[in-house]
Amino acid sequence: MTTRTGTTRTLAVVSAGLSxxxxxxxxxxxxxxxxxxxxxxxxxxxxxxVVELRGHARDLADHLTTGFANAELQATxxxxxxxxxxxxxxxxxxxxxxxxxxxxxxxxxxDALIGTPVLLGATAGTARHSLVVEYALRPLFAYLRAAPAxxxxxxxxxxxxxGGIDRSLADRVERAAGELAGLxxxxxxxxxxxxxFADPATSFxxxxxxx
Amino acid sequence: xxxxVFTVGDVTPDPTTGRTPTEAERVKSLIxxxxxxxxxGLDVFAQGQHHNPPFVVSSPTTTLGYxxxxxxxxxxxxxxxxxxxxxxxxxxxxxxxxxxxxxxRVDLMMGRxxxxxxxxxxxxxxxxxxxxxxxxxxxxxxxxxEDVVNWEGRFRTPLQxxxxxxxxxxxxxxxxxxxxxxxxxxxxxxxxxxxGFFHNHIFWPAEHTQxxxxxxxxxxxxxxxxxxxxxIVGLGGQVFMRKNSQDAVAEFRPYFDxxxxxxxxPSLEEFSSQTPLTVGSPEQVIERTLGFRDYVxxxxxxxxxxxxxxxxxxxxxxxxxxxxxxxxxxxxxxFAALKPAHVPDAPTHASxxxxxxxxxMSTGSDTTVHATDDVTxxxxxxxxxx
Numbered sequence: 124m125t126t127r128t129g130t131t132r133t134l135a136v137v138s139a140g141l142s143x144x145x146x147x148x149x150x151x152x153x154x155x156x157x158x159x160x161x162x163x164x165x166x167x168x169x170x171x172x173v174v175e176l177r178g179h180a181r182d183l184a185d186h187l188t189t190g191f192a193n194a195e196l197q198a199t200x201x202x203x204x205x206x207x208x209x210x211x212x213x214x215x216x217x218x219x220x221x222x223x224x225x226x227x228x229x230x231x232x233x234d235a236l237i238g239t240p241v242l243l244g245a246t247a248g249t250a251r252h253s254l255v256v257e258y259a260l261r262p263l264f265a266y267l268r269a270a271p272a273x274x275x276x277x278x279x280x281x282x283x284x285x286g287g288i289d290r291s292l293a294d295r296v297e298r299a300a301g302e303l304a305g306l307x308x309x310x311x312x313x314x315x316x317x318x319x320f321a322d323p324a325t326s327f328x329x330x331x332x333x334x
Numbered sequence: 335x336x337x338x339v340f341t342v343g344d345v346t347p348d349p350t351t352g353r354t355p356t357e358a359e360r361v362k363s364l365i366x367x368x369x370x371x372x373x374x375g376l377d378v379f380a381q382g383q384h385h386n387p388p389f390v391v392s393s394p395t396t397t398l399g400y401x402x403x404x405x406x407x408x409x410x411x412x413x414x415x416x417x418x419x420x421x422x423x424x425x426x427x428x429x430x431x432x433x434x435x436x437x438x439r440v441d442l443m444m445g446r447x448x449x450x451x452x453x454x455x456x457x458x459x460x461x462x463x464x465x466x467x468x469x470x471x472x473x474x475x476x477x478x479x480e481d482v483v484n485w486e487g488r489f490r491t492p493l494q495x496x497x498x499x500x501x502x503x504x505x506x507x508x509x510x511x512x513x514x515x516x517x518x519x520x521x522x523x524x525x526x527x528x529x530g531f532f533h534n535h536i537f538w539p540a541e542h543t544q545x546x547x548x549x550x551x552x553x554x555x556x557x558x559x560x561x562x563x564x565x566i567v568g569l570g571g572q573v574f575m576r577k578n579s580q581d582a583v584a585e586f587r588p589y590f591d592x593x594x595x596x597x598x599x600p601s602l603e604e605f606s607s608q609t610p611l612t613v614g615s616p617e618q619v620i621e622r623t624l625g626f627r628d629y630v631x632x633x634x635x636x637x638x639x640x641x642x643x644x645x646x647x648x649x650x651x652x653x654x655x656x657x658x659x660x661x662x663x664x665x666x667x668x669f670a671a672l673k674p675a676h677v678p679d680a681p682t683h684a685s686x687x688x689x690x691x692x693x694x695m696s697t698g699s700d701t702t703v704h705a706t707d708d709v710t711x712x713x714x715x716x717x718x719x720x
Contacts, residue, residue, distance in 0.1 A: 185604070188596065188597075188600070189537065189596065189599050189605070189608075190538070191538050191539055191542070194608075319518050320545050320546075320548070327522055327523065327526040330464075331468060331469075
């Protein structure tokens with residue numbers, strides 16, 4: 124058996140919660156803590172960068188009209204697209220992810236999250252939204268060609284009171300975090316989107332020949 | 335260094351009056367702007383090409399031909415010529431003709447600059463944007479440089495024994511700039527041929543411009559056209575000026591707030607800090623423009639956008655007065671003092687002819703076919719004698 128030397132992974136946590144305190148942020152934090160613990164069990168350290176989308180609400184609206192990210196938003200985008208793993212949590216608005224959550228993923232380059240392991244989470248007032256992760260979030264991240272963990276974590280208000288609907292919230296968090304940690308640990312560290320300004324792999328002569 | 339203005343020829347209501355100029359007014363205003371540019375001592379007027387409302391610039395060489403007849407020194411250029419959806423044969427013919435009309439005062443800026451729906455109107459597909467730019471430009475170069483072209487490609491009818499007429503003036507094609515905001519392939523194309531690279535440098539942060547220009551310069555050197563700092567770079571810029579900066583801001587704000595390109599987004603102040611847009615006094619414009627050199631190096635051409643968003647012609651002409659009297663003379667002097675001797679100026683027809691060893695007409699070995707009538711076979715000389 125080979126001994127793994129510990130690697131430091133970066134986890135980005137995107138929370139689209141709007142209130143303070145926010146149950147969305149609370150769930151995001153629990154998922155992050157559990158994922159860090161699960162990575163540590165595998166011998167990896169992890170640093171966590173939390174992004175509260177509320178703080179970028181105007182930056183995101185500006186991006187929609189100008190087509191570019193201002194410096195603050197760009198730094199956040201770089202944090203998320205450069206992470207080894209992503210935890211993405213949204214409140215449920217009108218039966219789906221919130222517009223703020225969607226806008227953030229809309230402004231990313233369409234290739235920026237290819238292969239990135241993602242843990243999906245959602246919060247709502249009632250358990251009747253509990254499949255939102257599967258019918259709304261998972262297709263979005265499938266389109267982005269990210270690698271969502273099999274277990275998504277949905278938390279309704281009742282879950283925070285303890286005692287789950289079928290399993291307790293704590294169990295679901297732990298299972299999902301273990302899956303994300305497995306996906307992150309199975310991936311080379313520091314995978315970054317390709318730099319478009321690196322010297323081209325395809326020569327111009329090849330472009331001219333239509334290749 | 336060359337200074338000038340570039341326009342996209344949009345017809346936009348004036349938000350302060352609600353009045354929309356007619357297409358005729360707008361076409362004539364482009365001409366008035368060009369004539370004023372020459373009058374106040376600018377070097378270049380560049381006009382865009384679009385084939386959809388609200389633009390009136392579908393036929394650039396028509397307007398530029400008229401301007402050529404009314405001016406003496408102004409270099410006539412484009413911003414941009416659509417190499418994706420315009421037949422390269424037509425570009426070769428139109429701009430060679432314009433060269434003759436304008437006694438060589440012509441260059442071009444190539445761009446893809448179309449929205450999706452425009453491509454199918456010309457039998458093309460926007461998903462082929464880069465391959466179209468690559469193939470069409472290669473053909474255009476051959477049409478200008480080879481008297482008889484046999485050609486087959488992916489996008490256009492093959493050519494057998496084709497001669498594009500008229501041949502370029504003095505056997506020297508117009509200099510070409512390639513414009514792109516963020517496609518490295520286009521900067522690569524400019525570098526490959528040793529052509530110029532132009533970044534529009536408006537509406538986007540300066541970091542985009544910087545990355546593109548750095549890439550172009552590095553690749554220019556890679557392809558053996560000279561050192562990176564000898565590459566031919568042009569920049570756009572967007573200004574609105576009044577003697578007092580507060581007056582400039584107050585007058586420009588309603589245009590900014592309603593403009594189709596940025597209305598409803600960041601404030602004028604935010605946009606001015608995030609992009610090279612400069613609204614203020616002539617001194618502020620001078621300082622900001624000199625600062626462009628800090629991130630792109632010594633460059634050869636600076637064009638300003640001054641006539642969009644519904645600004646009335648009278649205001650635009652006042653902007654040209656300020657540019658010509660207060661801004662450009664200072665910039666000329668300052669940029670010239672900073673530029674090292676080994677950095678070339680922007681190519682002109684005269685410099686290209688000199689580099690080619692003189693005009694083909696004057697060498698006595700003129701083989702250009704514009705001297706021969708295809709139908710009668712008679713040469714111009716014979717025709718003149720008849």
